[in-house]
Amino acid sequence: MALLDDLEGDISDVLSASWDVRDGEVVPSTENVALSGGGVKIAATMLYADLADSTTLAMWDRRVAARVCKAFLAFASRLIRASDGEVRSFDGDRVMGVFIGKTKNTSAIKCALKINHVFENHLKPKFAAKYEKLRDGTYKLGQCTGIDTSEVLVVRGGIRNNNDLIWVGRAPNVAAKLSGLRDSPFNTFISGEVFDAANDEAKTHNGKAMWEERVWKSGPVQRVFRSSWTWKP
Numbered sequence: 001m002a003l004l005d006d007l008e009g010d011i012s013d014v015l016s017a018s019w020d021v022r023d024g025e026v027v028p029s030t031e032n033v034a035l036s037g038g039g040v041k042i043a044a045t046m047l048y049a050d051l052a053d054s055t056t057l058a059m060w061d062r063r064v065a066a067r068v069c070k071a072f073l074a075f076a077s078r079l080i081r082a083s084d085g086e087v088r089s090f091d092g093d094r095v096m097g098v099f100i101g102k103t104k105n106t107s108a109i110k111c112a113l114k115i116n117h118v119f120e121n122h123l124k125p126k127f128a129a130k131y132e133k134l135r136d137g138t139y140k141l142g143q144c145t146g147i148d149t150s151e152v153l154v155v156r157g158g159i160r161n162n163n164d165l166i167w168v169g170r171a172p173n174v175a176a177k178l179s180g181l182r183d184s185p186f187n188t189f190i191s192g193e194v195f196d197a198a199n200d201e202a203k204t205h206n207g208k209a210m211w212e213e214r215v216w217k218s219g220p221v222q223r224v225f226r227s228s229w230t231w232k233p
Contacts, residue, residue: 010159021153027086027098030165033156045104045149045194046171047085048179049076049115051093052142060139064131068123069093072143075118079233083111088165094179096172105149105194109202110231112145112188113210117230119143119187146178148191148221174220185228186212192223205229 013036021039028040051072058065073095077087080097084107089096099108119141128135152169178189195203195211203210211225 024154027088027100028154028165029088030156030163033154033165035156035158035160035163038156040154042100042152042154043104043149044152044167044169044171045099045108045147046152046167046175047080047097047099047108047112047145047147048172048175049095049097049112049143049145050176050179052144052182053139054093057139057141060133064127064134068127068141071123071127072119075123076115079111079114079118082233083107083114085111088167094176096167096176098167103199105147105197106199106202108147109188109190109194109198112147112190113227113229113231114233115143115145116187117232120230140184142182142184142187144179144181144183144187144189146175146181146189147194148172148174148178149194149197150174170220177219178224183226186226188227188229190225190227191221192225193221195225 017037019037019039020034021041024040024042033040051069054065054069057068073090076095080087085097085099087095088098097111124141127141133139134141148171150169150171152167152171155166155168156163157166158164174191181189210229211227213225215222216224
């Protein structure tokens with residue numbers, strides 16, 4: 001019964017704990033959010049970059065899949081950091097970036113388009129040159145990046161020595177769902193709120209619109225924008 005007692009205790013502790021929620025001015029990390037009752041509230045733009053159909057790739061060759069994932073997560077993480085974002089989570093073949101500040105939406109959009117550029121013009125050609133199955137089209141490499149913005153509550157979940165930050169709010173959930181859309185060559189999806197708040201440099205190029213508005217009928221938000229554009233880092 002000892003384990004069951006511990007489980008009951010965990011639930012009771014969460015239900016009875018008093019919250020100490022503070023406004024955050026920087027993107028929080030695990031060590032500055034208390035495990036018991038701690039929380040940080042921030043206005044954040046969340047970016048998720050997700051490798052498409054990695055399960056099929058892993059079923060074909062685990063080592064090739066591992067190489068693709070490692071390369072994708074490495075350059076996506078580097079671009080998030082170079083775009084004034086912070087990397088805060090990995091989930092298999094997906095990375096989460098957090099952007100705050102006055103230009104957070106513009107920065108996140110430019111980062112997403114740079115991810116698309118590197119994926120299409122560097123990762124795909126290099127892997128296709130090395131692996132025939134990727135070169136002959138048996139398996140098509142793809143990715144999608146989703147972005148949304150909202151107020152987010154950051155708490156710490158898990159148990160002592162085994163815990164991580166949890167990002168609670170609309171933006172992390174919507175961005176994650178947008179990154180799961182598959183509509184190539186439209187590899188970047190953003191919410192209407194992100195589009196409205198972004199600067200013009202992230203919306204048009206030489207007078208041409210970079211985004212197409214769509215209605216997301218099955219999604220948690222209806223107004224979204226998609227783009228096939230890339231942005232050279």
